Amino acid sequence: MxxxxxxxxxxxxxxxxxxxxxxxxxxxxxxxxxxxxxxxxxxxxxxxxxxxxxSFYDEINFNKPALLTLEICDGANCQIKDSDNIIKNVETFFKIKVDSFNNQFVLKRMSCVGRCLEGPVVKINGTIYTKMTTDKVIELIQNYLGY
Amino acid sequence: MKILTKDWVIGESLNFQDYLKVGGYKALRKVLKKMKSTEVVAELKKSKLQGRGGAGFSLGSKWEIVATKKCDQKYFICNLDESEPGNFKDKSLGENSPHQILEGMIIGAYAVGASKAFLYINGTFAMAGQKIEQAIEDCYQNNLLGKNILASKFDLELEIFYGAGAYICGEESALINSLEGKRGEPRLKPPYPCDSGLFRKPTVVNNAETLANVAWIIENGAVEFAKIGKPDSPGTKLFSVDGAVERPGLYELTMDNTIEQIIRTAGGVKEGFEIQFIQVGGSSGRIVPRFLLSEIPSYSRGAVIPIGSGAILAVSANEDLKKILLSWINFFQRESCGKCVPCREGTFRLKSIIERLVSGDFDQNDRQDLHKLIWTLDNTTFCPLGKFSVVALKDVIRYKMIKEF
Amino acid sequence: MEIKIDDKTYRAKAGQTILEVCRENKIFIPTLCEHSDLGLSEGVCRMCLVKTNKHRGLVTSCQTKVEAGLEVITEDFDIERARRYNLELLWADHAGKCSFCVSNGNCELQTLAIKLGIDVDDFVPNEKDFSKEEQLKLLKNSLKNRVVDDKNPSIHRDNQYCIECRRCIKACQLIQTIDSYGVNYRNIKTNVGTPGEIPLDCIYCGQCVAHCPTAAITEKSNIKKLDEVLLNSEKIKIFQVAPSVRFTIGEAFGLEPGTLVEGKIITALRKLGADLVFDTTFAADLTIMEEANELIGRIKKKIRGEEAIFPMFTSCCPSWVLYVEKYYPELIPNLSSCRSPQAMLSSLIKTYYADQKNIQPENIVNISVMSCTAKKYEAQRSELGDGKNLDTDIVITANEFIRMVKQKGIDFLNLKDGKFNKTMGVSSGAGVIFGSTGGVMEAALRTAYEQITCDELGKIDFEEVRGSKGIKQSEIIIPKSRCSVQEIKIKVAVAHEIRYARKLIEDIKTGKCEFDFVEIMVCPSGCLGGGGQPTPVNEEIRAKRRKAIYDRDKGLSIRKSHENSEVKKIYEDFLKEPGGYLSEKLLHTSYVDRKRK
Incomplete structure (x- = not known):
């Protein structure tokens, strides 16, 4: 449209x-x-x-969308299910930092979306994935980026 | 004793027909056919129903203020923006029984004389949003919304409004600004929304869970409601229980349960784990050390542990408190609306300090700055988010849980 | 009603804020985001917090209205803490930057920090931590996008100095209704600026500059360029001084607003290296000659029943001209074709004066000391040159002049009074009042009246077009006389600030009202409130400046442009007559449709 x-x-x-x-x-x-x-x-x-x-609201994106936008919840409930380590591991594995921008892959922290019972929660290109681990996230990313 | 979840079926959503079967909209019928709006307000006031978004303000009093105003236009808003980390009660309500919320809204709008209502929902709640949109459609189809509802001459237009990702929009005046197409920055109070709210008209803003209680109160009476729970904190509450418990989940319990009892309902402490502390209310909630687990969290004035939104997080001794502290601070730093200096700059500087705590570089200057920042955020911010951001931190200091402090 | 502040009783009116009552009674309350020009404060800086008996905790005195029985405390341990800690939070990003900042010594944040004794760079990690790459990200600037906008000739923006007070947003929105700025993003990334950080593309009036408490928004500086020129002995440096700045520059040296420091400015300029100092006010008189002639021409056409475009709008305000070009290009034919006084003078210097004194125009550098940032834009308009070189080479604002004087250590207050060079340095009272809203109108009417009637004006003062009201209207009746067989009524209007000018234009366009001649100034109260004038500024200060300007006019013996001896001379010797061939070539201009499609 x-x-x-x-x-x-x-x-x-x-x-x-x-x-x-x-x-x-x-x-x-x-x-x-x-x-x-x-x-x-x-x-x-x-x-x-x-x-x-x-520009006040998190949802709104002002850059041509990257191939992959990965958001990882860093709320306390997901944190005690290890989401912080997922963030660190993704940063290390893909040599990328939170909030840095390239048109391939954008990594962001995300606020709680209320699916704490199924945490850790991540969002990839707007779709929510639950019960994530480092391995699962890395696999998903690799699928999205096509390798 | 269940009020909210008595008819819920696990894993399913009550659609319109289901809701009618379990007695849905009987309360609305009673209100429109037999009760004057003043009587409805009086009943809810008598029930002492308190706001379950966290503030615990008397719903009946709010309704009374707006109901008695003479104005050409009034608004009724349901706050389903639920963004406090660890909360999923309103989301669950929206997914499992949207009509419960709607019925409460329609009764409320009638009681205060509002002809237009909005349901402001967190933009990420796709499923709940879908269910609510369907529910609204069903109401319109069945003369429960729109013109001349149930032949009572009462008109009400009700719209869903999706948020776009900002925790501060859960604050009622920021929510109203967001609805008006502005930045979701809180407004100066006074005036309060009851006097000057949406488009400067008298507006009621109620939490979704609070509204879900209204139909039951109308049907069973305020006196019955006031018998449940505690006299100064009546009724039941939805608890979002998570962490080191056997069965994390959403539980409805009466308001006179201790934290211990709530944990037990969720299956007790997880096998092999020990409790470090419990946090009640979300990331802005109070810390409950082990020796206070027999307290009853409630909306009572003198409650040792204010219940807030009712989220219960059981943190085990395995967890690094410093990292959890960082998670709390990170959240408030990110969600600061950026308007006032102390919150915008203060939460950022606080985050730096806690990051240095986690990385082991915390020094004397940081300790000094920490206490300055806590005082500044607690006393000089434009809106309560400043206070919220240091509630847990203050408790950590009060209970000497981190030696560096 | 009566209220108590710090245990003393004071009178207060309903609707006043606590801050207003305190200011009236000289009780000090620090502020950063509040400004009396800009309507209701948003209470974002938290400097003005006080305690009252009617509120819990600390409340902003800039937003809290007085009520009967109110008791206010403005000084106690908590209030001191609140001010100090919040100022420290703001100072954390500014510490160490003062020495190379253009607003050093003229910055509200710095002044407040000095007053409150903030001398630590608290909240910023200690030096020993800088070696760690991680710690650098703790400096706010590296998180927030640093935006520097120097893409336009008039205004310079650098958000490393911004304290997000939002004054610029309100100035542009409220005073000019142009709305160039917004507050963008959230949390620490909050940035006050243009949408998507696009370069500023407005009318360059500089009201944002005038209301910015720090160096986040300043005029585009030409000091470096000027310093180089001043060192060049091969060039002839000719300065001109705008009418209004001689009443405002003294404020930066502690003098009352409105103090006439004309003589000192001239001496200072000569000390800086000026070869000649002319008076733009002289050219203001020239502008009147040409503009009155143009107006009379249009009126005569109307009387004869020929087609003539009304109303005629003044064109000496470059911000106003840009506004018409960008938003109302259909009104371009209504604009007077006269150049502004700055442009006229620069043009004559490089032709008439250069000719007279046998100087090559390429060796002349025209430098003007102006009240306004838009003049920098005007100077680089391609119409205002000979096709190869621009007439006005460098424009500096009053603020830049002050900076240069201070930098060079010139003891301004003790300078002896100098005089303008005679040729283009004589002016009338009519020229002086150009600095105020209504001044151009009044000056033009004084000349038009006498030129139409060939009689002397009875009353020289046209009070109806004076004052700070947004829109002023009047009807001037020019009686029958020996030169004018019929009575002529001239309907005039004067507006300042685009919010009022706009309303006037809309009313004219819809036919709600009709005028023959309209003066528009974009800045509050005209040039005296310009974007390049010393700060702080408020209505009280502008009123003093206004009074000084009209008092000066009253005190002069020559008060009409056409009685200026040097003006008469230049027509006799060179231009021949207003509207003549040379006038058209050197003193008139054309405009461009710049509306965004």
Whole structure:
């Protein structure tokens, strides 16, 4: 869908600003500068305002999506199920650091999503995986990256 | 004694027909056919039902303030943003019995005179969101939402609203800002949402679990509800129990149980493990050392252990407290909205200090800074997140659990 | 009502904040994010926390309104701690940077840190830890993206100095309704700036510069460039000084706002290496000659029933011109074709003056001392040159001038008063009032009236167009006279700040009101409130500056542009007549449609 088509699914009211931003982010995997401009004009707000709102929320992505975005929960409940070690091991194995960016692989920490009983929890490209171990995560990553 | 989960089936969700079969929407019918809105408010006030998002504020009092306001537009909001680490009670409610929440919302909106309602749900709760969307659709189809509900002349429009990833949006004024298409930064209080909330109109914001109790109270009466649990903390509570217990899970228990009893309900301490401490309420919750396990967590004013959201985390002696401390601080640092100096800068500096604690580089300066930061976060922040970020840390110091401090 | 502050009783009005009452009574409360120009404070810096008997804990005095029976404490152990610790948190990122910072000595954060005795770089790991690569990430700057924006000629931004006070956002939003800035991201990554860190592309009015408490937003500095020029003995350095800066520069040296320091500025410039110092106010009179002529031309056309475009808008404010080009290009024909005084003077220096004194124009360097950041943008407009070289070479703001004077150790306060070079250094009161909103209008009316009627003006002061009101309107009746067979009514309007200018434009466009001549200034109260003027600034300071400007006009014997002897001379000797061939070539300009498609 185009940005305009997605916008037209929402009435230009204030309560639809965040839903519209989310919809564009979900549909196109990122929110571009062009999208910010279009959203701003559609809702009658300035671009600075729309970007200010959109950039507040964790979900919204402003870079062309990497091949793989891996988020690992670091909440206390997953921590005592060893999620911290999964983060460290992934960093070591793939020679990548949390929050550093390359267009292949982005590694982030994630806040609790309420699936503590099935922890450790990770999210890959938006899909949640539960009961993870270092080995399982590394295997999943390798599958996603195609090797 | 079960109020919330009495009709739940493990692994299944109560759809509209199922809900009706177990007596669903009888309370709503009773309210719309036989009760004036003032009577509904009075009943809920008499029940002493307290907010189960964590604050424990009287639901009836909130409803009363908004109900007595003369205004052209009022709003009713259900807070299902549940983002406190270790909590999954509202998510479970949404997945297993969405209609329980909706019925509470519709009754509430009627009681206060709101014609528009929103259910603000955590953006990652895809399944719960789906179930709730279906439930809303079913209500509209069956004249339980929309115009002239059950021929009572009461109109209510109800919409689901997905969050986009920010813990602070669980705070009612930040939630309202988020709904208004703004950054989810908390607002200055006063004015409180009851006076000036969504789009500056009188607004009620209630937690999903709290609302799920409303139908039962209407059907069985406030007096019956007040008999359950403790006199100043009545009813039951959903406990999200996790950690070194045999059967981690969601448990509904009356409000007069000790922490020991809650642990026992979850199968007791896991075989071969010893308890280091229990945390009650999530990452912003109080630490309960072994000698306080006989306390009853509740919403009572003088409770030694305030129950907060009711998450119970059993931390075994195997766990490195420093790493868990880092996990708590990491969370609040990441979730700080960034508006006020003490929280934005303070949580960041606190995180650095705890990281040095974990890596073994903690020194005299760090100890000094630590106490400065705790005081600053506890007393000078714009909103309570500053206080939340140091609750557990203060307990760690109080109980001398880390020698470097 | 009566309230108590620190056990003393004070009067207060309903609707006032505790901070306002304290300020009225000279009780000190530190602030960083609050500013009287910018509406309701957001309470983000936590400097102004106080205790009251009606609130639990500490509350912001900038947001808490007074009520009957209120008792406030502004100093105690907790309040001191709150201020100190929060300031230390802010200072943690700034410690050690002052010596090479352009705002050193003129920074609100630094001033407060000095006042509260913050002299430690607390919260930053000790030197011994720097060897560990891991520890470097503890410095906030390496976590937060460092954004430096120097892509435009007027405004320089560097977020390493930002304290996220949000003043710039509100200045741009509230005063100019342009909304260039927002607060982006969250937690420690919170950054106040443009969406997606794109380079600033606005009207460069500099109100963000004027309201920024630190060096996060400053004017684009031309001091280095100027220093090089001043060392070049082969060039002839010709300075010009804007009308309003001579009433504001004294503030940086401890003088009252509005103190006239014209003479000292001239002497300081000569000490810095100026060969000649001219007065932009002279060119303001020239602008009036040309603009009044243009206005009268349009009016005469209207009377004759020919097509003429109304209203005519002034064009000496480059920020306003840019606003029209970017947002209302359809109004370009309404803009006066006159160049600004700076542009006119620079143009004449490199032609008339160069000719007279037999100097090669390429050897002249025109430097102007201006109240405004937008003048830097104006100077590099390609229309304002001869196709090869620009007329105005370097623009420095009043702030940059002050910095240079201090850097070179010039004892400004004890300088003897100098004088402008005569040729283009004589000015009238009408030129002086260009510095205030309503000034250009009044100056033009003084000349237009006498030129139409050939009679003398009875009352020189046009009070209806003076003052700080957002939009002022008036109808000037020019009576029948020996030169004008009929009565002419000129409907005029004056607006300052885009929020008011915009409203005026919309009303004009929808036909709600009609005007012949409109003056627009983008900065609050006109150039005297410009982005390059000394800070701090507020309405009280601007009012003092305004009064000084009009008092000066009143005290001069020549108060009308057309009575300026040097102006008369330049027309006689060179330009011949307003609107003539040479005027058109050297004193008028054209504009460009820059609307974003």
């Amino acid at each position: 185009t940005i305009q088509e997605i916008l037209l699914q929402h009435e230009p009211e204030k309560k639809n600003i965040l839903p519209a931003i989310k919809a564009i982010n979900q549909n196109l995997s990122w929110v571009s500068e062009e999208a910010i401009g279009k959203i701003a004009r559609y809702f009658g707000e300035s671009e600075a305002y729309i970007f200010s709102v959109a």
